[in-house]
Amino acid sequence: MQTANLLPLVLVLxxxxxxxxxxxxxxxxAPLGGIRNLxxxxxxxxxxxxxxxxxxxxLVLAAWAGFEGKVIQGIVIASLPQDVWPESPGxxxxxxxxxxxxxxxxxxxxxxxxxxxxxxxVLEAMENKSGNFKAALVLLxxxxxxxxxxxxxxxxxxxxxxxxTTLRRIFFVCAALAVLTTAGIVxxxxxxxxxxxxxxxxxxxxxxTSWSPQTALRADQVGSEGAFGVIPLxxxxxxxxxxxxxxxxxxxxxxxxxxxEYASKxxxxxxxxxxxxxxxIPTVVYGFFAALTVAPFIRDLAEAVGLEASSQSxxxxxxxxxxxxxxxxxxxxxxxxxxxxxxxxxxxLALGATQSETMKKVIFPAALPGIIGGILLAASRAxxxxxxxxxxxxxxxxxxxNPLESVTTVTVQVATLLVGDQEFxxxxxxSAFALGMLLFLVTLLLNVIALxxxxxxxxxxx
Amino acid sequence: MNTMNPTVTSEADMxxxxxxxxxxxxxxxxxxxxxxxxxHPFSDDPKFKLRNVEVFYGQDRAIKNISLDIGRNExxxxxxxxxxxxxxxxxxxxxxxxxxxxxxxKGQLAIDDHDIYDPxxxxxxxxxxxxxxxxxxxxxxxxxxxxxxxxxxxxxxANRKSDLDEIVENSLRKAGLWDEAKDxxxxxxxxxxxxxxxxxxxxRAIAVSPEVILMDEPCSALxxxxxxxxxxxxxxxxxxxxxxxxxxxxxxxxxxxxRTAYFHLGHLVEVNETNKVFTSPEHExxxxxxxxxxx
Numbered sequence: 001m002q003t004a005n006l007l008p009l010v011l012v013l014x015x016x017x018x019x020x021x022x023x024x025x026x027x028x029x030a031p032l033g034g035i036r037n038l039x040x041x042x043x044x045x046x047x048x049x050x051x052x053x054x055x056x057x058x059l060v061l062a063a064w065a066g067f068e069g070k071v072i073q074g075i076v077i078a079s080l081p082q083d084v085w086p087e088s089p090g091x092x093x094x095x096x097x098x099x100x101x102x103x104x105x106x107x108x109x110x111x112x113x114x115x116x117x118x119x120x121x122v123l124e125a126m127e128n129k130s131g132n133f134k135a136a137l138v139l140l141x142x143x144x145x146x147x148x149x150x151x152x153x154x155x156x157x158x159x160x161x162x163x164x165t166t167l168r169r170i171f172f173v174c175a176a177l178a179v180l181t182t183a184g185i186v187x188x189x190x191x192x193x194x195x196x197x198x199x200x201x202x203x204x205x206x207x208x209t210s211w212s213p214q215t216a217l218r219a220d221q222v223g224s225e226g227a228f229g230v231i232p233l234x235x236x237x238x239x240x241x242x243x244x245x246x247x248x249x250x251x252x253x254x255x256x257x258x259x260x261e262y263a264s265k266x267x268x269x270x271x272x273x274x275x276x277x278x279x280x281i282p283t284v285v286y287g288f289f290a291a292l293t294v295a296p297f298i299r300d301l302a303e304a305v306g307l308e309a310s311s312q313s314x315x316x317x318x319x320x321x322x323x324x325x326x327x328x329x330x331x332x333x334x335x336x337x338x339x340x341x342x343x344x345x346x347x348x349l350a351l352g353a354t355q356s357e358t359m360k361k362v363i364f365p366a367a368l369p370g371i372i373g374g375i376l377l378a379a380s381r382a383x384x385x386x387x388x389x390x391x392x393x394x395x396x397x398x399x400x401x402n403p404l405e406s407v408t409t410v411t412v413q414v415a416t417l418l419v420g421d422q423e424f425x426x427x428x429x430x431s432a433f434a435l436g437m438l439l440f441l442v443t444l445l446l447n448v449i450a451l452x453x454x455x456x457x458x459x460x461x462x
Numbered sequence: 463m464n465t466m467n468p469t470v471t472s473e474a475d476m477x478x479x480x481x482x483x484x485x486x487x488x489x490x491x492x493x494x495x496x497x498x499x500x501x502h503p504f505s506d507d508p509k510f511k512l513r514n515v516e517v518f519y520g521q522d523r524a525i526k527n528i529s530l531d532i533g534r535n536e537x538x539x540x541x542x543x544x545x546x547x548x549x550x551x552x553x554x555x556x557x558x559x560x561x562x563x564x565x566x567x568k569g570q571l572a573i574d575d576h577d578i579y580d581p582x583x584x585x586x587x588x589x590x591x592x593x594x595x596x597x598x599x600x601x602x603x604x605x606x607x608x609x610x611x612x613x614x615x616x617x618x619x620a621n622r623k624s625d626l627d628e629i630v631e632n633s634l635r636k637a638g639l640w641d642e643a644k645d646x647x648x649x650x651x652x653x654x655x656x657x658x659x660x661x662x663x664x665x666r667a668i669a670v671s672p673e674v675i676l677m678d679e680p681c682s683a684l685x686x687x688x689x690x691x692x693x694x695x696x697x698x699x700x701x702x703x704x705x706x707x708x709x710x711x712x713x714x715x716x717x718x719x720x721r722t723a724y725f726h727l728g729h730l731v732e733v734n735e736t737n738k739v740f741t742s743p744e745h746e747x748x749x750x751x752x753x754x755x756x757x
Contacts, residue, residue: 265563343600347663350558351613351670352590361612362602 006061006135010142014054017146021049024153032155040160048159049149051166057142064134072126079122081115099123189440192433199427200228205434207231211397213417213428228431230438232399236407240318240389241382243403247322248378252329253371259330260337261359272334279327283387290320290392302404310394315403317393321382328378329371336370337363369453376450380443386411410439494729497527500744501734502721505533509674509704510555515569517550517559524550526728527569537696537705539715539736542725543751548708551725552676554578555706556592557585573674590617593667597679599659601651601666606643609651609662610634613670629669637665638695657688664695675699677707681714693718712752716740724748 025045029035035042073096077086086092095116101107102120109117152159197205208229255275259268295316302309340363348358364371386409394406395416417432497514508531517525525547532538540548550559557578559565571578578588590613601609610630613619620626630647634640639661643654651662660680667675677696681689696705696718709715715722715736722739724732724747732745743749 341600343596343598344602345561346558346594346596347600347602347666348612349561350556350589350594350596351616351666352586352588353612353616354586357616361616366603 010057013142014050017053018046018050022046038155039158044159044163045153047163052149053142053146056145057138060141061138068130076119076123080119084115189433189437193437196430196434209399232397233410237409239314243318244321244382248325248329252326253333256330256333260334276327286320286324287387287391290316290388294320295392309404310406312394312406313404314393314407317389321388325378325381329374332374333371336367340366373450373454376446380446386415410435499730501732503530503733505531507534509534511572513570518566520564524728528730537700537719539719539722540708541715546725547728548725549678552708556589590670591672592674593672594676595663595667595680598683599663601659601662603652605648606651607647610665610669633665633669636668637661657684674704679708
């Protein structure tokens with residue numbers, strides 16, 4: 001039986017177990033004078049039965065599904081005649097994919113060597129057998145789990161404690177999954193980064209000023225030596241992020257001040273969600289807005305005043321990105337400004353300060369740490385942004401501070417390095433991981449600083 | 463609003479003997495005549511002249527036709543049960559109600575015969591003359607020095623640093639805080655004790671040389687010792703300022719004020735010499751309140 005069918009079946013069994021245990025607990029309670037004489041409510045007995053039914057069965061199912069493939073592959077390979085045994089893992093996976101194609105009927109058995117066709121029938125037989133075993137085992141576990149829980153429906157056993165404990169563990173597993181995934185990603189990036197530094201010295205990577213990640217496919221190719229200097233990419237990232245922040249910080253901050261201190265309730269209740277909607281626009285939409293509207297406009301404008309401008313420019317990407325991150329600044333600043341106690345405003349106003357003096361001298365300094373936290377979050381968003389830059393700022397790794405030229409960023413390079421068919425062991429591909437690692441470290445640092453500041457801010461009042 | 467209605471409804475389900483006897487003694491019907499205040503609400507030398515004042519929060523009428531004079535260099539205490547409008551009325555005097563969108567003030571309110579609610583009136587100037595101290599100490603999270611210097615700075619009261627130093631020192635002295643604070647003027651004010659913070663807020667208010675100081679339950683967040691210090695301070699300040707104090711403590715009103723005004727459900731029921739209010743109140747509601755029958 002397929003896993004896809006087995007899963008709902010187990011869930012149905014769990015529901016049945018729930019219902020049966022529920023009725024059983026009421027039946028047990030009835031002669032004692034009602035459910036108040038049970039240690040726990042019927043719901044808990046029922047939930048425990050459902051958990052006993054579903055969890056072990058699902059664990060068995062997961063374990064089986066995890067190991068099934070490897071075991072069957074091993075058996076299939078072993079069933080091949082000795083003289084055609086694969087010599088390398090690559091060859092083995094080639095043969096296996098051929099075999100499974102034959103078994104799945106995508107490849108006519110007449111077109112493949114006899115031993116492949118033989119192995120295909122072995123594979124088919126094994127898969128059938130495995131499927132049946134799996135179904136039988138899972139159902140057995142489910143039913144016996146439910147049966148066990150059924151026998152434990154008793155007025156003396158406190159099912160509530162069991163259910164609570166189990167739920168706590170389930171929550172823990174979910175939380176652990178998220179943490180482990182993060183750790184796994186970081187770990188794999190680190191491994192690849194170390195491999196990359198085996199080919200390109202770390203000093204070249206960090207301090208060289210030229211980026212041209214083309215490595216030769218053939219030995220006699222021109223420019224066979226790639227250049228992996230990260231500096232032009234980081235200056236590009238910095239340039240675009242700086243432009244973005246130059247737009248986002250004043251606009252975001254001033255709009256936050258307007259919304260929190262000056263706007264009437266009605267204006268605020270409409271303007272704030274609309275402003276936050278900016279954050280919900282897909283970045284690719286911003287990207288074509290930047291590439292098709294803003295970039296040509298900037299080029300024409302620059303030409304009109306006699307400056308030379310590329311049709312893709314850091315300025316275009318930075319401006320549009322700035323608009324995109326306005327809500328990060330404004331929304332967070334608005335929150336911290338609102339968090340400044342009303343008593344501070346009253347204190348200042350009662351001394352005869354105007355609203356803007358109060359803002360400038362009392363509220364803004366008090367909210368400053370939180371505002372900086374918001375700005376840093378916006379900055380890490382800007383640094384990590386890819387789509388707008390790909391579309392509006394180009395791919396050329398120019399080392400320049402001129403916002404009218406086209407530049408590229410770390411994220412854009414990561415994206416382009418991994419797009420299309422790539423060898424996964426060339427310096428070019430591996431450099432993407434090194435870039436990713438570096439970017440991760442930078443944004444991590446920014447986030448840590450932001451969190452520190454926000455935490456410090458929290459201690460300021462009361 | 464723990465006045466009368468809630469207890470009346472619960473009486474029905476209570477067994478006879480658990481009814482608090484006080485409830486039965488309370489006069490069955492006390493009619494408050496709107497706009498009618500017993501005692502002496504008016505003054506020969508008024509600092510504030512307030513006539514037919516009404517305050518609305520949206521549709522709610524929080525202050526119902528109150529007329530009152532507040533004399534020059536007088537300490538007047540506003541007392542009354544929670545929610546009776548004392549604080550609302552107090553906040554009309556320096557237009558602190560302006561920042562509440564739904565709040566509207568009607569009637570004639572004048573300070574030194576100048577209309578407080580004149581649309582052309584400069585609120586900044588008004589508030590510089592009418593300082594305020596709040597219920598909860600609210601020093602800015604700045605240094606002690608900067609807290610006191612805040613008002614003088616925004617009003618340009620000092621041309622030189624030495625002038626400012628002098629204002630800060632004088633204000634802290636008047637607030638009885640100089641000896642405790644002189645060695646740590648650069649310390650963050652929020653690190654002081656509650657009583658010190660409240661005296662700092664008083665120093666901050668004094669620093670702009672106001673004519674009037676409004677105090678909205680200035681001691682309700684303080685312990686008895688800090689309260690005693692603040693009360694002492696009020697007594698000293700009464701020589702040079704007009705002080706309006708809202709308080710829940712009748713002892714406090716009795717100790718610091720010259721006249722006492724009793725508010726009830728938005729009405730100003732009685733205004734009299736403090737002695738008279740606490741020894742022989744004219745209105746039965748006042749009597750019920752000060753004898754602790756409700757409030």
